[in-house]
Every structure is written in structure tokens, then in C-alpha cells.
Amino acid sequence: MSWNVTTGLETDQLDGLVARVHRVLVEDRDPPVVPGRLWALGLYKSVVLVLFLLRQNPVQEAAAELFGVSQATVSRRWTALLPVVEKVLAGHVPDPTQVSAGRVVIDGTLVTTWDWASEGTAMFSGKHRDPGFNLQVAATLSGDVLAVSAPVPGSRHDMHAWRQSHFPEAFTERESIGDLGYVGSGMRTARRKPPGQERPAGDKVYNQSIGRLRAAVERAIAHLKDWKIIATRYRGPLRAFPLVARTVTALTFYKKGW
Secondary structure, X not given: OOOHHHHOOOHHHHXXXXXXXXXXXXXXXXXXXXXXXXXXXXHHHHHHHHHHHHHHOOOHHHHHHHHOOOHHHHHHHHHHHHHHHHXXXXXXXXXXXXXXXXXXXXXXXXXXXXXXXXXXXXXXXXXXXEEEEEEEEEEOOOOOEEXXXXXXXXXXXXXXXXXXXXXXXXXXXXXXXXXXXXXXXXXXXXXXXXXOOOOOHHHHHHHHHHHHHHHHHHHHHHHHOOOHHHHOOEOOOHHHHHHHHHXXXXXXXXXXXX
């Protein structure tokens, strides 16, 4: 059976991922673990289930019904296997300083979450009028994801999130392009309209050229959000989201053959 739509991976990629997870869980354990005694679905379908949760972001009850297990089983498979998937794919995430010598386009995106009462103020983005995490994304001019930052609370501005990320050091030798939210960062940005004056014709042409270049990072963010767990509202514990973001980043590179 093909799981391409369910997982977002080609069959050979999925097979390779399951084999790596198997090595971590079975061959690297002493004494070895027998997967059949642990996984009600079997190891293969358990990995498929985790990828399905990342790719489609269903509620766990719906996933349980589709896979013929209980919601508690779905929760246990998710908790046990997500860190393993991230671990085995971490090597596919490239060092951004070594994979491209060209210009870099940077933007932030909000991954919305439930409005957790205990942290609602910190998570609430005034710009988007929604709670969530701010992720900084760097892309090449061809629209490929180059790097994804660790998440910060959605209340923080893009400039703050950028400064908290590894991007300033990673791209210090390259020309970076951003929107007006990054004015003062040293990036190339559009030009603001002079107060009380008409925008000069030259500025209009310049801003249009910047806008065309910035479209690359929008395409990269769209590819990242093929994993619906960060495109639609994230429902899990907030403390677990950094692991989710790292796993989705690794899967994005793995899918592209890095």
C-alpha cells in the first residue's frame, strides 16, 4: 500500500525512515526490543501514524478511528516515536552557512495555537490577532528552505525573533533581504514612504524589485506548511512544539533529498 498522501513521503523515503527508526529502537538497544510486543500497529504503521499526524494534523480521535486503534494508543505512539523520527533525520538539516553562497530572503510566520490561558499573553500576536509561535524562515532566491529558527512566543516582533535565532551569525557574510519589519537589522528592505510626501518614483521601482525577491521566502514557507501541523492550529502542549518544529524542518529537507 502507498502512503504518499498520508505521509508526504515517497515509498522509498518512508521505507528508509522506518528502517532507521527500527535500528534506533531495536538494533541499538541492549537487550534488543521485539517491536511486535510494543506496537499494536506494528512499527511501520506506527511511523506512518506519526507522519500522518504531522502531515494532516487531525485530532487524535480521528486518527485512532482511521488506524483502528484507541486514542490512547495514538498518543503513546506519538510520544514515543516523534523524538526518534527527529533524531534519525537531524543529519539531513544542512548547515545554512555551507549550502548556498547567494542572497538570503528572510521572513517570519506565525504557527497558531490554542489560546492557552496560562500563557495567553506571551503567545498572542498583536499583528495576527491570534496566539501562536513565531518561526523565522530563511530561503534561497529559488524558493527553497534554507533554515528554520527555533520558535519564540508570537507576541515577539520579527526583529526580536530574528535576533534570538542563529540567523544573524549564519548569514553575516551574505546579503539578506527582508520586509519592513527588519528595518535596522542590516538587511536590504523596502523603503518607507517619506512622512507627508509622495513616494519617489525610484523608490516605487526599488520596492517592487524587493517584493519580487521576497516572493521566494513566501514559497519556502508554503512548502514548510505542507505539514499541516504548522499550517493549521497546533493543538499539542506548548512545551512540545520545538520538537515538532525541528521534526517538520528535518522532514522538509529529507523529502527534498538532502
